[in-house]
Amino acid sequence: MNHTSAVNIIANKINALICNISRDGYFTYLNPHWSHVLGWSINEIMAMPFINLIHWEDQKDTNIAYRQLLNGQAVSNFRNRYRTRSGKYVWLQWFVTPLEDGGLVASAHEIDDVVIIENTLKQHAVLLEQVSSLGKLGHWSINFESKELLWSKEIYDIHGVTPEEYTPELDSALNFYHPDDIPKVKQHVNRALAEGDGWHYTLRLVRPDGQIRTVRSLAEIPINLAGKPVSVFGVFQDVTDYEVLNKQVELLSHVANTSNAGVVICDSERKVVWVNKAFTLLTGYVLDEVFGAGLGGFLQGPKTDSNTISQMSIALLEGSDINVEILNYHKNGSEYWNNLLISAVKDSEGNISHFVGIQNDITEKKQQAELIIRNQRRDAIGQLAAGICHDFNNILGIISGSVELLKIQNQDIRLDKLLGSMDTAIVRASAITSRLLKSTKKESELAETVDIDDELASVVEMLRESIPRNIKLTASLNSGRGAFVNKDGLVDSIINLIINAKHAIEHHGDIAVSTYNLDTFSRGNEIVINKPKAASSFVVISVWDNGCGIPSENITKIFDPFFSTRSHESGTGLGLSILVELVNNEGLGLTVESQLGIGTSINIWLPVSSMSLPSKDKTMLASDSIVGLKIVFIDDEESLLEIVGTYLETLGTIVTSFSDAQEALSYIDSNSASIDLVITDNNMPGSIQGAEVYNHITQHYGAIPCLVMTGYAGDVFAYAKAEHVLQKPIQLTQLKNTIASYCKRTS
DSSP, X not given: OOHHHXXXXXXXXXXXXXXXXXXXXXXXXXXXXXXXXXXXXXXXXHTSOGGGGBOXXXXXXXXXXXXXXXXXXXXXXXXXXXXXXXXXXXXXXXXXXEOTTSOEEEEEEEOHHHHHHHHHHHHHHHHHHHHHHHTTEEEEXXXXXXXEEEEOHHHHXXXXXXTTTOOOBHHHHGGGBOTTTHHHHHHHHHHHHHHOOOEEEEEEEEOXXXXXXXXXXXXXXXXXXXXXXXXXXXXXXXXHHHHHHHHHHHHHHHHHHHOSSEEEEEETTSOEEEEOHHHHHHHSOOHHHHBTSOTHXXXXXXXXXXXXXXXXXXXXXXXXXXXXXXXXXXXXSOEEEEEEEEEEEEOXXXXXXXXXXXXXXXXXXXXXXXXXXXXXXXXXXXXXXXXXXXXXXXXXXXXXXXXXXXXXXXXXXXXXXXXXXXXHHHHHHHHHXXXXXXXXXXXXXXXXXXXXXXXXXXXXXXXXXXXXXXXXXXXXXXXXXXEEEOHHHHHXXXXXXXXXXXXXXXXXXXXXEEEEEESSOOOXXXXXXXXXXXXXXXXXXXXXXXXXXXXXXXXXXXXXXXXXXXXXXXOOSOHHHHHHHHHHXXXXXEEEEEETTTEEEEEEEEEOOOOOOOOOOOOOBOOSOOTTOEEEEEOSOHHXXXXXXXXXXXXXXXXXXXXXXXXXXXXXXXXXXXXXXXXXXXXXXXXXXXXXXXXXXXXXXXXXXXXXXXXXXXXXXXXXXXXXXXXXXXXXXXXHHXXXXXXXXXX
């Protein structure tokens, strides 16, 4: 066997790529491993120039190396990629030697795994460099024997110096630290030398320009076979910006958690990521219950306005700010009004990253606003009703006066019944106007100390006979207190409440009237119609029934004048509006709790005061006869002037009538010595009203009594005593008795 045959046998058996290459670029010999690696047959590989198998990106470098070989220079560790039969490429690393005959002998190895590892390491190195730069993170090492200190580029940047300006040394490097922190650094280094422990600390550096940076240092210490530390290496990070940011986050978190407003943060998908304590107090939900969920399913309910929800959804998609008032629901099911502010948080590229919501409970504010609106509506209705009642009472006065005169002059007994019917109709009409005025305006009758339990016991006893037998009316009166209140208004209100309770019971049921004492005003689940004035304690009057209940949308409406749900029954719809006027005028509280199919409880809160009621002035001018009295009568209704004047003259008085208040005052000023009584209407055309007449007489002619006639006594009580007020329509007999009882001069 010759030498060449022996070499070929060896080459055919090893797992390396062995070949001979001619100067014209063809393989002249290939061992079998080539076919195994590339997938081509040996003949196929040898039939084509080797350059045809090389990746196009590697062909230029391969040609350079090939020319170098042709010039007699060996090539080692050269790399290129060869195409396999499947079309993939494999990395080869070459060792090529020129032969004396001009040919080339070469060996190659597959290095795909090596290339992958090297590329991965390169990528990691690049990533590490990027991370170090972005994170302001550098590495360093100290050799304990040579005391040599090595810094990476980032360490120089953190210290604010360049390699040209400063050569790292262990002793001088300590001088970069803040004077207060240098002892701590020395302590760490000394412990490392003595015990071989690493360290992890956060301290301050002072750069040459005076800027202070907060740095974090982490060190590890390798130990030699003798157990001695030979070096220390670690990382160094500038955390100044993080520290500032952390302090800001802590401060903002503290502000958010101590705020009275509910704060919620959601991600870009509107899922909750954080809520503060006020949010939990407002809604009843803790973070664990709502984390990762949308709040709509928790806080919105059947009465939440769908239009508001739609507007919010559109604004959130657009990233627009939101400022709405929306009805939400507490975890326990109770309703509350929420003033909701939402702002989108955007990143540096303008994309929404989070939403921040601020929630404020405005339930009480909303209730007060609704109460103001209701009161304004009642006032407007009251003004209209007062004008109508004034005119209507004047008309009734004319009719009533005419009937009285007809009775005096009537000689036909057959007319007595007709006149009596007219009297009854006038009384009924007067009651309607009086009721209407009480329901729409402040009927400020004088308050007095009332024994609440006694008055309510009388009301319940009086109404028992009028309540059907299928309804049980009971009373539990346990307050034992008195309250300073308008007694007639209170009694009328309780009567109306009991009658309404009766109508709420369709077949059979119960009505309970109760009283009890409380120290504070607490609404619980009740709807507040009116808050009571402040007091040390309250007497609560409750009228409860187990009737049909009130729909929630009608609870506030039932107190409006003329509102009634009994469209097919008699009734004016004024009863509960009278109650509202009473509580407004007297500073009482009013709350309602009702559930459909279960029943209703209406509660009146009476503030209890220790103040005593001043005694009324009961000074009267009494006489058995009014004959000869000189009376000035003022009213803008000509027919009423004629009727009243005629009647009083039949009683023997001397009446001087005026339809113009200014003319009347001029007459009074000129004849005050001979005038015994002045009777004036309260509401008249022109600038002079009953108030001006009354005040003028009481200030200048105190000995002359002055009676004020009105269809509505509310504003009269602001200036006139109650015993000086006559309610229209005027009953002539009542007028005669009033004059006789109060207005005759004493001799």
